[in-house]
Amino acid sequence: MMDLIHWFDLLGVMVFAISGTLIAHSKHMDGFGVVVLATVTGIGGGTLRDIILDVPVFWLHDTSYFVAIFGAILICILFLNSHRGLPKQMLQVADAFGLAFFAVMGVQKALNIGMPDTTAIIMGVLTACFGGLIRDVLAREIPLLLKGELYAITCIFGGIVYTQMLNWSFSVETAMLLAMAVTLALRLLAMRYNLILHIFKYAD
Amino acid sequence: MMDLIHWFDLLGVMVFAISGTLIAHSKHMDGFGVVVLATVTGIGGGTLRDIILDVPVFWLHDTSYFVAIFGAILICILFLNSHRGLPKQMLQVADAFGLAFFAVMGVQKALNIGMPDTTAIIMGVLTACFGGLIRDVLAREIPLLLKGELYAITCIFGGIVYTQMLNWSFSVETAMLLAMAVTLALRLLAMRYNLILHIFKYAD
Amino acid sequence: MMDLIHWFDLLGVMVFAISGTLIAHSKHMDGFGVVVLATVTGIGGGTLRDIILDVPVFWLHDTSYFVAIFGAILICILFLNSHRGLPKQMLQVADAFGLAFFAVMGVQKALNIGMPDTTAIIMGVLTACFGGLIRDVLAREIPLLLKGELYAITCIFGGIVYTQMLNWSFSVETAMLLAMAVTLALRLLAMRYNLILHIFKYAD
Numbered sequence: 313m314m315d316l317i318h319w320f321d322l323l324g325v326m327v328f329a330i331s332g333t334l335i336a337h338s339k340h341m342d343g344f345g346v347v348v349l350a351t352v353t354g355i356g357g358g359t360l361r362d363i364i365l366d367v368p369v370f371w372l373h374d375t376s377y378f379v380a381i382f383g384a385i386l387i388c389i390l391f392l393n394s395h396r397g398l399p400k401q402m403l404q405v406a407d408a409f410g411l412a413f414f415a416v417m418g419v420q421k422a423l424n425i426g427m428p429d430t431t432a433i434i435m436g437v438l439t440a441c442f443g444g445l446i447r448d449v450l451a452r453e454i455p456l457l458l459k460g461e462l463y464a465i466t467c468i469f470g471g472i473v474y475t476q477m478l479n480w481s482f483s484v485e486t487a488m489l490l491a492m493a494v495t496l497a498l499r500l501l502a503m504r505y506n507l508i509l510h511i512f513k514y515a516d
Numbered sequence: 517m518m519d520l521i522h523w524f525d526l527l528g529v530m531v532f533a534i535s536g537t538l539i540a541h542s543k544h545m546d547g548f549g550v551v552v553l554a555t556v557t558g559i560g561g562g563t564l565r566d567i568i569l570d571v572p573v574f575w576l577h578d579t580s581y582f583v584a585i586f587g588a589i590l591i592c593i594l595f596l597n598s599h600r601g602l603p604k605q606m607l608q609v610a611d612a613f614g615l616a617f618f619a620v621m622g623v624q625k626a627l628n629i630g631m632p633d634t635t636a637i638i639m640g641v642l643t644a645c646f647g648g649l650i651r652d653v654l655a656r657e658i659p660l661l662l663k664g665e666l667y668a669i670t671c672i673f674g675g676i677v678y679t680q681m682l683n684w685s686f687s688v689e690t691a692m693l694l695a696m697a698v699t700l701a702l703r704l705l706a707m708r709y710n711l712i713l714h715i716f717k718y719a720d
Numbered sequence: 721m722m723d724l725i726h727w728f729d730l731l732g733v734m735v736f737a738i739s740g741t742l743i744a745h746s747k748h749m750d751g752f753g754v755v756v757l758a759t760v761t762g763i764g765g766g767t768l769r770d771i772i773l774d775v776p777v778f779w780l781h782d783t784s785y786f787v788a789i790f791g792a793i794l795i796c797i798l799f800l801n802s803h804r805g806l807p808k809q810m811l812q813v814a815d816a817f818g819l820a821f822f823a824v825m826g827v828q829k830a831l832n833i834g835m836p837d838t839t840a841i842i843m844g845v846l847t848a849c850f851g852g853l854i855r856d857v858l859a860r861e862i863p864l865l866l867k868g869e870l871y872a873i874t875c876i877f878g879g880i881v882y883t884q885m886l887n888w889s890f891s892v893e894t895a896m897l898l899a900m901a902v903t904l905a906l907r908l909l910a911m912r913y914n915l916i917l918h919i920f921k922y923a924d
Contacts, residue, residue, distance in 0.1 A: 364576070
């Protein structure tokens with residue numbers, strides 16, 4: 313079981329690292345700037361989660377995360393240097409996968425150390441959204457998170473699905489896969505149909 | 517006594533959350549972007565304070581802070597959707613109230629765990645200023661804090677008043693109220709008369 | 721020995737504080753904005769390092785760091801107010817010195833608490849680069865770190881030199897001085913000859 317979690321975690325780091333590399337490429341960054349943006353996006357959210365929960369930061373004693381990040385960068389280099397045009401939506405799709413993995417992993421880690429469901433769901437949102445937030449701030453983009461489209465809210469849905477399924481005594485693996493699928497599907501739908509949660513009336 | 521501190525803390529979170537919501541509205545954000553900006557502004561400073569002091573982060577086991585944030589957003593929605601123009605200074609006034617509450621609360625929390633006065637005053641500044649700093653970075657504004665007008669320095673004054681009054685054995689309640697009043701008054705005066713601390717000679 | 725480390729640490733804080741003050745001056749900031757930028761640049765990297773390593777943050781019980789920061793600001797005020805033009809490269813040279821000091825200090829602190837070499841080198845990079853990263857984000861510059869020129873990579877070289885020399889049982893002082901010299905020299909060469917690590921092929 314812990315193995316499955318570890319692999320999902322690595323996968324989440326990888327897709328977020330890809331999204332960081334893609335944005336760095338779109339800004340014509342090069343060299344270590346790419347590495348930094350990939351790393352911050354990949355492990356930023358989990359690092360903040362562990363700092364706030366006051367547990368040992370997950371990558372301090374496990375270098376496999378850095379292997380995953382370099383793997384992600386390598387994939388991007390091979391792909392981007394052989395293809396001219398970058399499919400515009402690729403960044404957002406990579407981001408959506410990372411979001412789904414990290415939201416559920418964040419909830420799981422908080423539950424592991426005995427946090428109540430509500431706090432766990434918030435930690436999931438934080439794990440999933442913080443890396444991308446820093447990525448966008450460093451790349452001087454308006455953060456995806458703040459644009460109003462359903463983003464963090466999909467993590468909340470995923471977190472609720474996950475915690476509820478555990479309460480109904482589904483297995484962790486089933487709950488994890490389903491919650492990730494729900495988060496991913498919601499996010500992709502939000503991107504496709506440009507779903508926005510309106511709370512303010514603006515003139516235009 | 518602890519009750520009073522808790523209420524002041526909630527009030528501080530609330531006014532900072534309002535200032536976050538107002539800036540999100542002025543940037544035509546919507547939905548969860550507003551929630552994120554309100555939350556980060558409301559609890560960002562205190563979270564960093566608790567992480568640096570290595571005490572449990574204050575909102576991990578207390579959901580009342582999130583109720584306060586949603587209350588603040590609700591107030592803003594009701595107000596902003598029924599009034600056309602936003603009074604321009606409202607953001608800065610809300611910010612000034614949050615500053616006054618958090619500066620004193622931050623000092624108090626650091627003193628509670630036995631920090632010396634100087635460190636406590638610095639933690640007050642950090643609690644009061646960090647949330648607004650992230651708010652402005654995320655909203656891509658030049659941070660209020662860096663514009664040169666008296667801002668963080670009012671927190672230092674408030675912190676000195678507070679620690680000195682405790683040393684002169686005033687009650688915590690009296691010291692708290694007076695220190696908050698001093699901080700707020702200084703900040704409002706700085707806004708009104710555009711007080712700037714000059715340390716550099718610029719040509720113009 | 722610990723004395724030497726403490727003095728190097730203070731020196732690192734000082735040159736980074738100078739680089740923060742210079743950028744604040746170049747943005748026509750004034751008053752406390754300068755103090756904040758100097759402070760964040762000076763102690764930001766070390767603070768994040770200590771938070772991630774979960775050791776007490778280095779400045780909590782030692783006010784000498786704040787004396788160093790104020791000394792740095794004072795030097796800048798005296799210099800900038802008496803000279804018209806600011807030598808354009810001064811900021812980058814101050815930054816390079818800070819980089820060299822902090823990279824090695826960060827590695828040393830991580831080794832002190834028993835981290836493996838790889839993690840220690842990463843903590844060195846983080847200590848050296850994070851303060852400057854926040855400085856540039858707050859000043860709304862494109863971070864030096866992300867521009868592609870050899871920057872963080874010089875810290876990695878310095879870290880490798882340091883850990884290897886310790887493994888070959890050189891004294892800490894010798895290893896420290898040599899590793900700092902290597903990092904500094906590499907960074908200055910990168911600035912002088914505009915060395916860039918190319919990993920992407922861009923059209924232009």
